[in-house]
Amino acid sequence: MTHSEDAGGRSVDPVALDADLDIIEVLTDYLDRGVDPPRELLDGSPAHHLALDALVRFRRVTSVLLTEDIAAEPERDDGWVATILANIHSEARAGRSIPLAHPSSIADLSMSEGAVRGLVRAAGDAVSGTLIGACRLEGDVTDPGAPITVAVEASVFWGERIPATAEHIRAAVESALLLHTELNVVAVNVTVTDVHLRRTEQEGR
């Protein structure tokens, strides 16, 4: 099979996705149906894989938010849900090439900026009661040793202690970057941009 089908049975060309299709919309269709996106769709691009990972986490977290909170979205293009989904889409792209050291003269080793942004988002999303809205790598990541600042925007659930939660996010992001990358991270700045109401147990039924 060379084409996939979306939830409506429409043919989806994996090749065209990056160009003019909304990968978030396509992946959401599959998740809404409760089926795994086809392998060929994910193998076509690491960006699709990164977007799926972030989308699955996003849906898991938002499932515990008050229905009214999500319904209060004024416009798809303006609301926090749409903003996060748009950020997931754009951050999954490969972006700049981040060099990795190796003594061999024939070695050209690197990490994509998209992979690192995905790492940052995953680390932040793993902190209980939070949802990463956006993340940026500020500085020249293509220059080994250049100072890099990581800017993270996050939403927290009502009732979480914002300073402590922000510190947990910062520590988780810093730890992940230290383990996996060779970036000279001089700061991880966390900005809490939204507070959301959590669905109560009764409302969740």
Next chain:
Amino acid sequence: MSDPSQQEDLGRDELVDAGLDRVELRDNLNRVLREVDGVTDLYDARPTALAAVTAVATRLTGRPPVEPVVVASSREGLTVSVSLAVSENLPAADTCRRVFDVVHDFVAAHAPEDTLRAVRIRVSRIG
């Protein structure tokens, strides 16, 4: 339109006079690299635009999908390109270097040492 996957086959006869030819080398690397500790997936290592054109050509011609690892040749020697997904349980940079070592050692074992001009390894996803 020329088929990029055919273009990749050009020059295979001038390769590796002892051991594996380039296509065999590519196919073997695709198998071997999936077994490297920390590697969870391989992606098409061609530049995005070329990978897209290749995918279209593959679909139109009904040929099987191309292998993600790219082994290209020139007068200066071989260039091996790899795009990886790696596990979050091991340091990604170390996994990347481990993959380089495996490529280097595999080519050295199956082709003359001086034919390896460059090895490009890119970590495209972590976790």
